[in-house]
Amino acid sequence: MMTPASLVIVVVTLLAQLNVASGHFSFIDMNSQIACNITADDGINWLSKPIMEDAQYSEWWMHGQISCQSEAKGSFALPANNRTHIVMSSRIELVPPPYGIGKGYTPTNPDIVLTRQEWGKDFDDPGNTLRGKHNIHAYTRDDTAGCALAIAYKNRAAEVLPEDLVIFTVIHDCVKRQREPIYIPNLPACPNNICICAWLWLPKNSGARNFYMTPFVCHVTGANMDASPIDYDYAIPPRRCLDPKLCK
Numbered sequence: 451m452m453t454p455a456s457l458v459i460v461v462v463t464l465l466a467q468l469n470v471a472s473g474h475f476s477f478i479d480m481n482s483q484i485a486c487n488i489t490a491d492d493g494i495n496w497l498s499k500p501i502m503e504d505a506q507y508s509e510w511w512m513h514g515q516i517s518c519q520s521e522a523k524g525s526f527a528l529p530a531n532n533r534t535h536i537v538m539s540s541r542i543e544l545v546p547p548p549y550g551i552g553k554g555y556t557p558t559n560p561d562i563v564l565t566r567q568e569w570g571k572d573f574d575d576p577g578n579t580l581r582g583k584h585n586i587h588a589y590t591r592d593d594t595a596g597c598a599l600a601i602a603y604k605n606r607a608a609e610v611l612p613e614d615l616v617i618f619t620v621i622h623d624c625v626k627r628q629r630e631p632i633y634i635p636n637l638p639a640c641p642n643n644i645c646i647c648a649w650l651w652l653p654k655n656s657g658a659r660n661f662y663m664t665p666f667v668c669h670v671t672g673a674n675m676d677a678s679p680i681d682y683d684y685a686i687p688p689r690r691c692l693d694p695k696l697c698k
Contacts, residue, residue, distance in 0.1 A: 474498035475586060475625055477649030477664040478539045478549050480641070481524035484515050484646075484665040485605055489551075491541055500650070500660035512607055512648070512665040517669065519607045525644065526668045528601070528634045529545045531679065536649070537629050540584055545628065550608045557581040560628035566591040577626075586625045588654060597624035597656035597662075599632065603680060607665055615648060616680050624651065639673035 476498040480488050487495040494514055500509040508514060528534065537560065544549035545560075557580055569577030569591040576582070578589050588594045598621070601612040619632045647668035652661060 457460050459504070474500060474649060474662075475538055475584065475653075476662060477666065478537050478542055479526055479666060480542055480546050480550055480597055481548060482521050482522055482526040482666040482668065484512065484522050484667065485558075486518035486521060487516050488521065488542065489496075490604050497664045498662075500662060503659035503661075510661075510663065511568075511612070512610075513663050513667060516607050519646075522667045524667070526647065526649075526666055528668055528670045529666075530634055530670050530673045532672065533631055533633050535631050536631050538592075538625055539628055542562065544583065553629055556583045556689060557628070564591070564625050568665040581624075586653065588625070589625070591629065591652050594623040594626045595652045596620060596622045597649065597651040600648045600650065601668060602646045603638075603641060604646055605640075607646045610646050613682070616685070617650075635676050637670045638673060640669045643669045645669060 474496070477483070483497065485495065485497055488494040492544060494509070497513055498513070501513060508516075537549040539545045539550065539556075543552045544550065544556040546552050547552050560672050561643070564577050564581075569575065571590050572578070573589060575589070577591060578586060586594070597615045599619045600615040600617045602610040603617070604614060605612050618635055618637060619623050621630055621632065623629060647666050649664040649666070650662065
C-alpha cells in the first residue's frame with residue numbers, strides 16, 4: 451500500500467541544515483520544475499534554499515512556488531514498475547541538459563558513491579562536499595539522511611493540499627551522489643496525463659530546523675489498466691526510520 455504525505459508537516463521538520471550557500475540542494479529538472487525563477491541562486495525563489503521551521507504555510511508549501519506552474523515547460527516521466535533517475539544539485543549550472551544548463555556534471559561523474567574510507571569524517575572532506583563542490587551535511591557515510599518523491603493526482607499545484615500527496619519512493623541515504631536511481635511502483639495513470647510531484651529532503655547534520663520541498667509537474671508512463679487507485683482511507687502515515695532493514 452502506498453503512503454500519503456498527509457503528515458508532511460511533522461516529517462519534514464524532524465531534521466535541518468546549516469545556512470551555507472553552497473550547501474543547499476534540490477531536485478533539478480528545468481523542464482518540469484514549478485519555479486517562479488528557475489535561474490535564481492539566492493532568495494526565496496531559489497529552490498535549493500532551505501525552508502525554516504517557522505515559515506508560514508504559503509512560504510513552505512511547494513516552496514512558495516505554487517502560483518508559478520505556468521513556468522514549467524514540460525513534465526517529468528515516471529515509468530510505472532520501472533526505474534528512472536533523478537538529478538540533484540545546488541544550482542542548475544552544475545548539471546547538464548536536459549536537467550540543467552551546465553556543460554557537464556559537477557563533480558564530473560554523478561553516479562559515484564564514495565566508500566566510508568573515501569568519504570571522510572569532517573566538514574571539508576570529499577563525502578560531505580561531494581568531492582569539493584557542495585555541502586550535504588553528511589560528515590560520514592552513515593550521516594546521509596533521506597529524501598522522498600511524492601505525487602498528487604491533481605492537475606494544478608494550486609489545488610494540491612498536504613493530504614493529497616502520496617510518497618511513492620524513499621531513498622534512505624540521500625544525498626550520497628548527484629544522480630540517483632529510483633524505482634517507480636505500480637502507479638495509476640494521471641488525470642489528463644498530468645500530476646503534481648514533490649521532492650522532499652531531510653538532511654541530518656543541522657544547525658537550525660529546516661527542510662526542502664521542490665515541486666514539479668509529472669506524469670506516469672506505462673501505467674497498467676488495473677493499477678489500483680490511491681486508497682487514502684487506509685494509507686499509512688510516514689514515519690522516521692533509522693534502520694531500513696527493520697522498517698516494514
